[in-house]
Amino acid sequence: MTELNINSFLEDITSKLPNLSIKRNEPLKHYTYTETGGPADLYISPSLFDEVELILSKARTHQIPVTYLGNGSNIIIRDGGIRGIVLSLLNLTDIYHENQLVHAMSGAAIIDVSQYAYKQSLSGLEFACGIPGSVGGAIYMNAGAYGGEVKDCLKYIIAATNAGEILTIEAADLQLDYRKSMIQTNDYVVLEAVFELSPGDQSTIKLMMDDLTERRSSKQPLEYPSCGSVFQRPPGHFAGKLIQESDLQGYRIGGVEVSKKHAGFMVNVDHGTASDYEALIKHVQQTVKEKFDIELNCEVRIIGEHK
Structure with missing residues (x-):
């Protein structure tokens, strides 16, 4: 990819979509x-499925790589940034329902979908009331909390391939597992998710959501920038407990430290960089491995180029 590729892509796409937001x-x-991450060559924010389809098609024509970005809650973007196109889905936010089916666009916050379901007296998404990710991100990693997972209530999705082809994929075909889906391996982008919920008592739904929200706010370091839970749960163990028992809470590299409130989180306390995050992650992994002989695998995605 060269500057010529980018310029020819821009000329092509702006002739077709003159009002498209491109930075x-x-x-x-x-x-x-x-609050870390270097620059994107192009940061594009489409508002319609048709725009996404055309952007992906033109990117392929001009041989420009595309990276998808939701609301950036469980991702670390390296300090060198991302070459090519970063396709933001945050303008795709519509939520609506048909009977017990709740449709949510990729850029909608999964918290907002949970709240919407509650207002319609629909049960099944209570677990998501505190998950900070977007719908697309929640599908990508089969997000879950407090005993619930996306796969428990997802019916199907609409996705686009990197060639711009639009597909409808049933939940059963998404290979949803613990923090995994076939979206990751196929490099698809989620455009819309459809959740199949159950009628419920609104007051009961609210009580459960209030309880989960309180539990989250009391245990997690929401007062600092962070990428959420850094590591996957090792079989038979809890990552946070292993880190705590390794005496790593409060350990800092640069401006990033292991949270004193919840050892499974790393917080940006003083203008930390992505390099600080990566160095701290590596140190925690090495320490836990040496002390317990247990591998900690990242739940957070780390992408982009080193500075």
Whole structure:
């Protein structure tokens, strides 16, 4: 990919979509919960499925790589940023329902979908009331909390391939597992998710959501920028407990430290960088491995180029 590829792509796409939001050399730290991340060559924010389809098609024609970004809650973007196109889905936010089916666009916050379901007296998404990710991100990693997972209530999705082809994929075909889905391996982008919920008592739904929200706020370091839970749960163990028992709470590299409130989180306490995050992650993994002989695998996605 060269500057010529980018310029020819811009000329092509703006002739077809003159009102499309495109930013050049856009700092991605503005779009991540860690408040870290270098620039994107192109940061594009479509508002319609047709726009996504055309962008992907033109990117393929001009040989420009595309990286998808939701609301940046469980991702670390390296300080060198991302080459090519970063396709933001945050303008795709519509939520509506048909009987017990709740439709949510990829950029909608999964918290908002949970709240919408509650207002319609629909049960099944209570577990998501505190998950900070987007719908697309929640599908991508089969997000879950407090005993619930996306796969428990997902019916189907609408996705686009990297060639711009639009597909409808049933939940049963998504290979949803613990923090995994076939979206990851196929490099698809989720455009819409449809959840199949159950009628419920609104007051009961609210009580459960209030309880989960209180539990989350009392245990998690929501007062600092972070990428959420950093590590997957090792079989038979809890990552946070292993880190705590390794005396790593409060351990800091640069401006990033292991949270004193919840050892499974790493918080940006003083203008930390993505390099600080990566170094701290590596240190925690090595320490836990040495002490317990247990591998900690990342739940957070780490992408982009080193500075």
